[in-house]
Amino acid sequence: MKKHNFSAGPCILPQEVLKKAANAVTNFNGIDLSLIEISHRSKEFVEVMEKARSLVKELLNLPEGYSVLFLQGGASLEFLMTPYNLLKVNGKAGYFDTGTWSSKAIKEAKTLGEVDVFASSKDKGYNYIPKNYNIPSDIDYVHCTSNNTIFGTQIKEFPKTDALLVCDMSSDIFSRELDFTQFDLVYAGAQKNMGPAGTTLVIVKDEILGKTGRSIPSMLDYQVHLSKDSMFNTPPVFAVYVSMLTLEWLKEQGGVKAIEKINQEKAALLYAEVDRNPLFIGFANKEDRSTMNVTFNLTNETHKDTFDKLWNEAGINGLKGHKSVGGYRASIYNAMPIESIKVLINVMQQFEKQVS
Structure with a gap:
């Protein structure tokens, strides 16, 4: 996989x-x-x-x-x-x-x-x-x-x-x-x-x-x-x-100007799901959000094992948040394809259906 x-x-x-x-x-x-x-x-x-x-x-x-x-x-x-x-x-x-x-x-x-x-x-x-x-x-x-x-x-x-x-x-x-x-x-x-x-x-x-x-x-x-x-x-x-x-x-790829556009698209997709999905809440203030590191938490920590199982089964690596903050961190640097963003979003939506 x-x-x-x-x-x-x-x-x-x-x-x-x-x-x-x-x-x-x-x-x-x-x-x-x-x-x-x-x-x-x-x-x-x-x-x-x-x-x-x-x-x-x-x-x-x-x-x-x-x-x-x-x-x-x-x-x-x-x-x-x-x-x-x-x-x-x-x-x-x-x-x-x-x-x-x-x-x-x-x-x-x-x-x-x-x-x-x-x-x-x-x-x-x-x-x-x-x-x-x-x-x-x-x-x-x-x-x-x-x-x-x-x-x-x-x-x-x-x-x-x-x-x-x-x-x-x-x-x-x-x-x-x-x-x-x-x-x-x-x-x-x-x-x-x-x-x-x-x-x-x-x-x-x-x-x-x-x-x-x-x-x-x-x-x-x-x-x-x-x-x-x-x-x-x-x-x-x-x-x-x-x-x-x-x-x-x-x-x-077209240089920094081209990659910036792609980075903004990736971040916008993922933040939209974080904000839409009632099982997640973003960590950083919206106006100061990074386009490189998307940090978010569960609204109910009792569902942590369920979510962790889903994203691991989907072949997702490195989503765990830093130990000083907890929660989750999706680092979406230049080389991250938008397809991987979509896989994560799909997992978040599966999680919502499974828990609801």
């Missing part, structure tokens, strides 16, 4: 990407060597890295003055690299707290300096995005998380600030069109819309670096990585290659 993969991450990737990646592990580009056993400085892999970076710039319409890096350590390392590279000695950073990952970013920033959490939705279990807030004027940068996988919320309008604007886009990058000139630094773990776990995309405005007055360890210094074209140390060759393949696939 075909599995319908709603996992939050590592998550679904296009089938054609997986096939090409599998072939590359045994024989990369017909050279009779595996992708994962050739030198990262070989002509073959340098071309992969250059193409991956070029596709990022093309698909996101990045202007001159922005550089692209493929690093390691996930968004969790970026939580620390951000203040190291942008928080001035004796400076202050402003943070927008909308969930678990922004909270972790705040914790790391506090190890280097003063942090002002100027807006938070913690008071209501992170089920909404704060709106009426005041951004301090005496800060070096503002940090926000665009999409919250655990709680199913997504920023629709980003903070307006004269300070530098930083965004963790791990779970919704390449899913919708955005004006990236509003950001000075963007980072994203690959394992949602871009590739497998193991590499992290960083987009940085060149002119903002080298102004903190602090000494930065080499491995945490964006300027060091830029000077070495993402190869200061051995890069995660497989993760970068699969990311390149996924970006090629996205371009073939």
